[in-house]
Amino acid sequence: MRTVWTAQGPRVLTASALAAALVWAALAWAPVSAQEPAAGPAAPASARPPVPSAAPAAQAAVPRMPRPNMQAMNEALGVTCAYCHVPHARFKDELDFKSEANPKKRVARMMVAMTADINAAIPAAVLKASAEATTVTCLTCHRGVADPRPLPEILTHAIEDEGLDDALARYRALRARYFGKDAYDFSQATLLAVAQKMVERDPEGALSLMRVNLEFYPASADSYVMMAVAETRRLDDRAAIVHLEKALAIDPRHSLALGYLEQLKQFTKRRP
Ligand code: HEC
Ligand code: HEC
DSSP, X not given: OEEEEETTEEEEEOHHHHHHHHHHHHHHTSOHHHHSOXXXXXXXXXXXXXXXXXXXXXXTTSOOOOOOOHHHHHHHHTOOGGGTSEEOSSSTTOEETTOOOSHHHHHHHHHHHHHHHHHHHHHHHHTOOTTTXXXXXXXXXXXXXXXXXXXXXXXXHHHHHHXXXXXXXXXXXXXXXXXXXXXXXXXXXXXXXXXXXHTTTOHHHHHHHHHHHHHHOTTOHHHHHHXXXXXXXXXXXXXXXXHHHHHHHHOTTOHHHHHHHHHHHHHHHHOO
């Protein structure tokens, strides 16, 4: 008996099932091109795609190895079947499950192999028997979302690729959909981290990010301090002082705001 990874989670295998699974593992994840043409001819009407829950008996002629659990993948990535499977050319409203036309399907296949590799390495890494070691599944990394990168990283790239307005629209859309789930970090720290990275080279952008942060967290003293930093980069010390005073109105002992305000006041006094 051995526990192995499936898209759904750990599975205990008997010796014979284990042998079958090993054969499957060797065959099932060969490169796609070796198995099927990328855009093969449409299947004849008699060879309609099997429904995922098709009884094993229907496939008895060719020993069929278990395929990754599709429903579990849907849930782990927060998607529907159409995320990886293209519409069927002939049967309207149906998906062509055999087609390899959607590159997401190829990614998913490699993710299955990658996840199996990770699980093979875990027991040795944590010095546990394989039955006791934690099993990584799609959900471990994906947390119900297709793009598992941390939110600050997603936003920083979105700002570079799409511009600030679209990136902020993305933030709002993600927040509306995922807030309260274990998907992305929507705490005030996220937009602060993104603003911190860009405040030197794009103080206006950092100011826009902080306005959105204050919309969701009106008592974010840190956001006002970041706005003060941005204003000094724009050489507007007076505006910076106003922001620091707002930060201190919220948190009178905010040490960064206190120190910064002191500095700015000295500096403006010394100026002619
Ligand atoms: C994250 C991507 C992804 C999602 C979402 C997904 N699938 Fe799949 N599906 C795959 C991959 C990859 C394969 C090929 C697995 C293999 O090579 O054994 C596959 C294969 C299949 C097959 C077998 C096709 C064949 O070659 O005979 C069926 C049927 C299927 N999926 C149904 C579904 C259904 C139904 C859903 C929604 C509940 C779904 N899939 C969701 C990636 C996905
Ligand atoms: C160890 C962490 C990890 C595990 C486990 C994992 N993934 Fe991923 N997956 C990622 C990362 C990271 C990306 C994004 C990579 C990038 O775009 O740079 C990704 C991207 C993807 C994408 C492409 C998303 C897109 O919209 O382009 C698919 C599809 C996917 N994973 C499916 C799966 C499936 C199915 C499983 C389970 C069999 C799985 N992943 C398990 C980390 C993981």
